[in-house]
Amino acid sequence: MHLDMDAFYAAVEQRDDPSLRGLPVVVGARPGGRGVVATCSYEARRFGIRSAMPIAEAYRRCPHAVYLRPRMAHYAAIARCIRRELDAISPLVEPVSIDEAFIDVSGLERLIGPPAAIGARAKRRIREACGLTASVGIGPNRLIAKLASEYHKPDGLTVVAPPEVQTFLDPQPVAVLRGVGPRTLPRLQRLGIQSVADLRRRSLTELQRHLGTRLAADLHAQAHGIAASAVAPQTPRKSVSKETTFAADQIDAALLHTRLRALAGEVAQTARAGGVAGGVVTLKVRYAGFVTHSRQRRLAAPTDSARVLLAEAWHLFEHSGLPQAPVRLIGVGLAALSPPASCSPPRQRDLFEAADAQERDGRLADTLDAVNTRFGDGALSFGLAGCAAAGGADADAGGSTSAPRDADPG
Template identity: 50%
Template sequence: MTRLILHLDLDAFFAALEQRDHPEWRGLPLVVGAAPGGRGVVATCSYEARRYGVHSAMPIGEAVRRLPPETVYVRPQMARYAEASRQVMTALERLSPVIEPVSVDEAFLDVTGLERLIGPPEAIGRQAKMLVQETVGLTASVGIGPNRLIAKLASERDKPDGLTVVPSETVQAFLDPLPLTVLRGLGRRTAPKLRALGLETVADVRALSLEHLRRLLGAHQGTRIYQQARGLAEDRVEVGRSRQSISKETTFPEDVTDPALLRETLRWAAQEVAYLARHGGYQGTVVTLKIRFRGFETHTRTQTLRMPTADDRTLFRTAWALLEAGRWGARPVRLIGLGLSAWAQGLDAAVQPDLFSGANRSGADWSGANCSDVNRSGATCSDANRAPVTPTETRLNETLDAIRARFGPGVIQRGGQRRRP
């Protein structure tokens, strides 16, 4: 039986959610990301904004120069977006239990054999789109093909609100006219090597022999591109594959040297990351601090915890200890952020032993891969005693999460007075 893989991509997801919840913004250019006049980038934007050449990761200053005065600018509310994403993924499980979310706004589904229950692939695609519309009131673009590559490219063909089916017998006709950059692995560095030979389309790449591609791109990448140009790619959908990390960062409007401001910004980031982790059922064992100075000099430091956590106090303390151990002094900070990764599986989070408890009272067991880098400056990785995460603290987290889920982010938070920068 030929495999049938469906790729679903929510159209301009963050922006579409904002326009759904604010009807007065519908039809207007809308940018989700940094605020005008500040620094930072566009996270995403509505299709009305994309008509002006604005796209994700564009500096906000450039976006403002391109967009008309009536443009709406919104700061991201990741908890809202994560909840809508969860609703969508849960709804799609009614179509096929073999589902692999690959980001907050897209997923692969193995729909092989559903023709007998639902009908032809077009009917399956319409069913997926209907589930999204009924669940969150948004549109999605769907692509269906014999493997992940073809399904993904098919979903990109007719956005927004598109549905493209590529049967196995038409794969080559579908691929050949596409620009060669649709092949995974041909980026800014490698695509010019092929363009220098006068190649522009997938058909042009397909004309090259395997040996020629290997000489140009290396054995591994050359083989991958050779196979992709012929429509050969992975057709497995891995149930349970999840996001690899959760992070939160902010770019300051002006460089910051005030330790209190940096401390409260990290506290905010820890609360956001911890909330998203708890909301998604994750506990992580690696905390990452990211810091960027003037001139875009960027450093990351990681700490591996003894026990997995989704507690904002633990995340904040660990990140702050990493910042202090870095011994960067009063250098002006442009950006600061915090991340959590390396998920633990099947562990009870109700009572969480503390990173600094027990036999380790005199100092933390800093086993993070970058701890040695920090110590080259002469800093130590030890820290003060910390209280464990108690059942009372866990219940408090649950209460704060429930309040936030009902009334939105920013209505209540721990410690400090400073909110999101």
């Protein structure tokens, strides 16, 4: 089974604010900036707006839409609610993004009923527990389940039994197959291949001549309904990153440092929420003409600290030979993720015993995460003003409010 939430970010905003229901809602960058659409409601999609579209184009198509900034911590909390409901149905759940997952439902017929009943139960549990709709597809493998979940959006439920696979696939445009993108689609169309059925009728040898050995074999198998079926619940996350695109190229060090601070806070919070720490700090900087540079630095020990992340990223920015030119985009990330080594069982502290800096920071981080989960990203952040643009280590430990940043949603 593949479960995909319907316009997830926008649906959450409409759920939380009933006055937005029925209106075109766009979640992403602010109009006038250079970011993109993260997602949009189905009302907005009627105007041709779609995910990853430049926000300027979305605004041109629908200037009267409601434009909202993403609240990633809030969405992550709701995603955990969804995951709990899926775990209650099957022990084999593989999240593939914040709003979709594959679920192995084989063997559940005896407990729940036929595939349609299993899908209906998943949709009902999520609607009742989280107040949101999901589209579900069930099939003999991942490809068919994924295509089935897209077949009747929103709030759809499509079951494709093994004998029905070819009937389901053949009429669909060839662009639905994985690996058919902007470069491959025109090549297929020049061969007269418009539908999956057209592709299926071509020999593997002919496809290899035009597409190459690997891509031809993959598309040939998909056209015949052959794909992987394994669900891997323990697939580890490899990295966490956030980036921001500026409305105008920036060279002001204080502004760049402030944005990097906000991004470091988001990355650290995401890492803590996932129960991981990172051993490699990465920095991404894009200049005019989309010239992009990346730098990385390995740490002595893994971290989930916003302070450490900011200090290391700013050091890379200042001392790794980057061009001294206005910046279009800046981003920071953590890689080489692993469970934090500092996890130890809780103990009762003596009334007059002082907390060390590491424990104090951990307790502050837990509080910040709880506040931002409830009230949205940027509601509260570490007071890192002490980490001046030079990247000093003596940061203020207090909390401070901060205005939402113009992060480019990814």
